[in-house]
Amino acid sequence: MELCRVPRWSLWLLQACAPRASVGQRRWLGCPGGMSGPLAYRGFSSVASRTPEVTLTQERYPVQRLPFSVVSEEDLVAFEHIVPGRVVTDPEALEASNVDWLRMARGCSQVMLKPRSSEEVSRILRHCHERNLAVNPQGGNTGLVGGSVPVFDEIILSTALMNQVTSFDRVSGILVCQAGCVLEELSQYVQERDFVMPLDLGAKGSCHIGGNVATNAGGLRFLRYGSLRGTVLGLEVVLADGTILDCLTSLRKDNTGYDLKQLFIGSEGTLGVITAVSILCPPRPKAVNVAFLGCPGFAEVLQTFSTCKGMLGEILSAFEFMDAGCMQLVQQHLRLDNPVQESPFYLLVETSGSSTEHDTEKLSCFLEQVLGSGLVTDGTVATDESKAQALWALRERITEALSRDGYVYKYDLSLPVEQLYDLVADLRARLSSRARHVVGYGHLGDGNLHLNVTAEAFSAVLLDALEPYVYAWTAGRRGSISAEHGLGFRKRDALGHSKPPAAVQLMWQVKALLDPRGILNPYKTLPARA
Ligand code: FAD
Ligand code: 2HG
Ligand code: ZN
Numbered sequence: 304m305e306l307c308r309v310p311r312w313s314l315w316l317l318q319a320c321a322p323r324a325s326v327g328q329r330r331w332l333g334c335p336g337g338m339s340g341p342l343a344y345r346g347f348s349s350v351a352s353r354t355p356e357v358t359l360t361q362e363r364y365p366v367q368r369l370p371f372s373v374v375s376e377e378d379l380v381a382f383e384h385i386v387p388g389r390v391v392t393d394p395e396a397l398e399a400s401n402v403d404w405l406r407m408a409r410g411c412s413q414v415m416l417k418p419r420s421s422e423e424v425s426r427i428l429r430h431c432h433e434r435n436l437a438v439n440p441q442g443g444n445t446g447l448v449g450g451s452v453p454v455f456d457e458i459i460l461s462t463a464l465m466n467q468v469t470s471f472d473r474v475s476g477i478l479v480c481q482a483g484c485v486l487e488e489l490s491q492y493v494q495e496r497d498f499v500m501p502l503d504l505g506a507k508g509s510c511h512i513g514g515n516v517a518t519n520a521g522g523l524r525f526l527r528y529g530s531l532r533g534t535v536l537g538l539e540v541v542l543a544d545g546t547i548l549d550c551l552t553s554l555r556k557d558n559t560g561y562d563l564k565q566l567f568i569g570s571e572g573t574l575g576v577i578t579a580v581s582i583l584c585p586p587r588p589k590a591v592n593v594a595f596l597g598c599p600g601f602a603e604v605l606q607t608f609s610t611c612k613g614m615l616g617e618i619l620s621a622f623e624f625m626d627a628g629c630m631q632l633v634q635q636h637l638r639l640d641n642p643v644q645e646s647p648f649y650l651l652v653e654t655s656g657s658s659t660e661h662d663t664e665k666l667s668c669f670l671e672q673v674l675g676s677g678l679v680t681d682g683t684v685a686t687d688e689s690k691a692q693a694l695w696a697l698r699e700r701i702t703e704a705l706s707r708d709g710y711v712y713k714y715d716l717s718l719p720v721e722q723l724y725d726l727v728a729d730l731r732a733r734l735s736s737r738a739r740h741v742v743g744y745g746h747l748g749d750g751n752l753h754l755n756v757t758a759e760a761f762s763a764v765l766l767d768a769l770e771p772y773v774y775a776w777t778a779g780r781r782g783s784i785s786a787e788h789g790l791g792f793r794k795r796d797a798l799g800h801s802k803p804p805a806a807v808q809l810m811w812q813v814k815a816l817l818d819p820r821g822i823l824n825p826y827k828t829l830p831a832r833a
């Protein structure tokens with residue numbers, strides 16, 4: 304097939320040769336309201352201890368402690384025996400693990416355990432099961448729904464020291480590793496071998512692969528590589544009673560009975576502790592281009608998406624959008640520059656393929672078409688790796704900018720793509736001056752809207768104006784109230800807006816089967832029982 308001629312303006316369209324993930328290696332994950340500089344942001348502890356005013360979850364929300372045992376001196380002795388020197392009880396050291404990334408949830412756990420192996424996890428859970436002690440599995444603590452931190456005094460079971468790669472097959476691209484490996488480190492590991500991780504997200508510098516699987520994280524590569532439900536080939540999981548379930552196969556095809564690993568993908572630590580993951584990594588694309596475009600309206604955003612799919616086809620790897628409010632926030636709080644003319648909407652389009660010449664020409668044709676027809680009013684394309692990184696930062700760092708704006712009410716919705724932005728406009732009118740900002744952005748290519756509302760501080764009145772309104776609105780369009788972040792503590796009671804009573808009932812039955820005492824991440828995912 305003949306490619307169309309490259310237009311004159313596309314002379315400045317050059318290719319960013321490395322995949323975007325390699326750009327991400329130098330990225331760091333900021334903590335809201337925190338210090339500046341990569342080192343300051345690497346861990347959360349310093350930030351959490353400087354600003355300790357997060358309200359206890361049990362004080363802000365109506366929730367009752369369930370009748371679990373309280374950790375005793377004898378329990379601590381037993382834990383010290385299982386994980387010697389890795390029982391954390393110092394309140395200051397526990398602070399960062401009791402408070403979530405968003406600083407909206409706070410528990411009061413007095414013990415964190417840091418196992419190194421599945422056997423240690425098994426011994427810990429066997430003890431907790433026998434003693435009726437509640438446990439909160441924790442990875443990188445980057446979750447956005449209050450699932451990663453205790454609600455009361457649950458024991459924090461951290462995977463931070465379970466960070467070893469077990470094997471990597473250079474022919475198939477299958478990676479087997481422990482659950483506590485940091486996503487960015489895995490990304491770097493496989494890239495050195497000419498592969499990429501099938502997922503990427505703004506939290507990659509801190510989140511763990513086990514946490515990614517436990518939340519079934521979506522992220523920025525979903526459009527290209529699909530869900531973890533497809534790319535995760537096997538899991539090792541420790542059940543609530545300490546049983547080690549070894550389903551850590553590395554087979555592309557396996558139809559022997561029920562696919563049990565799927566139960567644990569997206570179960571948010573309520574059914575078992577994921578201790579190891581086998582995941583299929585795609586080959587590293589040789590040609591990657593990133594374009595950042597300004598659009599005059601949401602109708603044009605949708606038409607640009609249709610045109611993009613038609614013209615870029617198999618090389619399209621990301622189609623992300625953000626509104627003008629998001630741009631304003633990243634400019635104001637992160638001092639990032641808008642590379643194009645001010646517009647009501649912005650798009651980030653990425654292509655990944657194997658031929659520089661082919662992909663560049665295809666992208667040029669697409670840009671010529673959308674600029675020529677007025678669907679897009681301005682645009683820029685990455686000319687080198689650092690520019691590609693700068694363009695991605697505008698989209699990836701919105702979460703961080705929002706958190707610096709004040710208290711954030713966060714919604715993560717799946718909606719029919721034509722209606723993706725309607726709720727943002729609706730809420731702006733509904734909330735008027737009660738909110739500081741109402742913004743919309745997200746993975747348009749996946750039909751996933753991130754609707755965020757900021758205010759100076761938490762307000763129960765504003766919360767009442769938002770919920771259940773947002774959930775009912777979404778249910779009315781047959782959408783999902785959680786596209787990728789999960790339910791955690793904050794959204795568990797909204798499950799009924801997306802699932803029928805029979806499904807919720809079955810979920811409880813599965814929970815009872817796998818965790819009969821309910822010790823694993825209680826108060827999360829499944830709705831509170833009356
Ligand atoms: P944690 O936050 O520690 O835990 C999350 C949940 O998983 C908790 O319920 C916890 O109990 C459970 N869990 C953790 N580890 C295990 C384990 N080994 N076994 C069983 N249960 C476990 N999410 C997306 O989907 N897409 C995005 O694009 C995205 N971008 C983000 C950007 C930023 C800046 C931030 C702060 C967050 C973003 N997130 C995104 C949310 C978050 O990063 C993901 O949910 C991530 O997968 C959580 O991983 P984690 O290791 O931090 O898990
Ligand atoms: C993203 O896509 C993440 O950037 C976070 O899923 C979304 O902060 C949010 O609402
Ligand atoms: Zn997202």
